[in-house]
Amino acid sequence: MEPTDLIAVGASAGGVEALREFVSGLPDDLPAAVLVVLHMPARGTSALAAILARAGKLPVEPASNGGKLQAGHIYTAVPDTHLLLRDGRMVLSHGPTENGHRPGVDATFRSAAVAWGPNATGIVLSGALDDGTAGLALIKRRGGLAVVQDPEEALYQGMPESALRHVAVDMVLPARDIGPAVAAKLQSRGVTAVPPLSGLDRLEADIDAGHRIDRNGVASMSVPSGYTCPDCDGSLYPLEDGLRYRCRVGHAWTAEALLTEQGIQVEKALWTALRALQEKRQLAERMCADAKRFGDETLSKRFADQAAEHRGAAEILRKLLVGTGKDEPA
Known part of the structure; x- marks a missing residue:
């Protein structure tokens, strides 16, 4: 049976437990199709469909490219592809990552809002x-329902709390209670006018699908932010909501995710610098020993001074990265 509605569910850290609770509460006569997106590594396989199939009454299967949606069925995103929608069918896209993720929750939500x-x-x-x-x-701007797991129940509260801060959600419930509440709401909901899509909404949907876009893309709608994309080192352009950025080729970042990724890159750069300083110290010590062996005290002292300088710089970096403790060996 063709679905009358589309439910898109997104989760990340702590999401498997929440998804199991959510699926366990879904009624067996649900008139909607359900898409589930859980952030996962790009390589490998996912056992999510099998896990959720044991948790509830509805059939669960991995999403397939071109697969037709059926009411009362749950479809899980697969690694390294965005789960999108077009003409009542699923589309698996290798479009640009969002916050470093593919599948991305925002990509699926955006596609659901555009299509449904x-x-x-x-x-x-x-x-x-x-x-x-x-x-x-x-989804909310397009007249759909916005639902959030109660942050007090969530193992990781970041996603639910962010949604509550920025979206006028319709329901905030424990995961197990969301399914029955949404099913009841779908039965009683009246006809709603569909607001038009903005140019940015259409552009982002095309980017998610991997479509060829105008050569300027988001650059035609914004000015460079001064930040660079962690995925491709291209310029990031702020989007109209003021909370997100996209680069020219389409990688998307929220401000919070960008700040976190920048922290990771800074730490990586510091570890690289520490490794380089340690290698320079070892090389200087070796050259100092060689100079001593050949009786060149002046050259030996110069290399010894360099080794000491590199040792001191490396120690400063090491303390910055890992700190020091009373019981830490010299």
């Missing part, structure tokens, strides 16, 4: 940072 309008429901469950907020906001 007021018949779309977005549900944000446990997860770190702020993934899902932008997509949930678009």
Whole structure:
């Protein structure tokens, strides 16, 4: 049976537990199709469909490219592809990552909002940072339902709390109670006018799908932010909501995720610098010993001074990276 509605669910850290609770509460006569996106590594396989199939009454299967949606069925995103929608069918896209993720929660939510309008429901469950907020906001603007897991229940509160800060959600519930509440709401919901999509909404949907876009893309709608994309080192352009950025080729970042990724890159650069200083110290010590062996005291002292300088700089970096403790060996 073709679905009358579309439910898109997004989760990240702590999401498996929340998804199991959510699925266990879904009624067996649900008139909607359910898409589930859980952030996962790009390589490898996912056992999510099998896990969720044991948790509830509805059939669960991995999403397939071109697969037709059926009411009362749950479809899970697969690694390294965005789960999108077109003409009542699923589309697996290798479009640019969002916050470093593919599949991305926002990509699926955005596609649900574009394709299903007021018949779309977005549900944000446990997860770190702020993934899902932008997509949930678009679902709400298009007349759909916005639902968030109670942050007090979520193992990781970042995603639910971000959604609550930026979206006028319709329901905040424990994961187990969301399914029955949404099913009841879908039965009683009236007809809603569908607001038009903005140019940015259409552009982002095309980017998610991997479509060829105008050569300027988001650059034609904004000015460079001065930040660079962690994925490709290109310029990032602020989007109109003021909370997100995209680069020219389409990688998307929220401000919070960008700050976190920049911290990771800074730490990586510091570890690289520490390794280089240690190698320089070892090389200087070796050259000092060689100079001593050949009786060149002046050269030996110069290399000894360099080794001491590199040793001191390396120690400063090491303390910055790992700190020091009373019981730490010299």
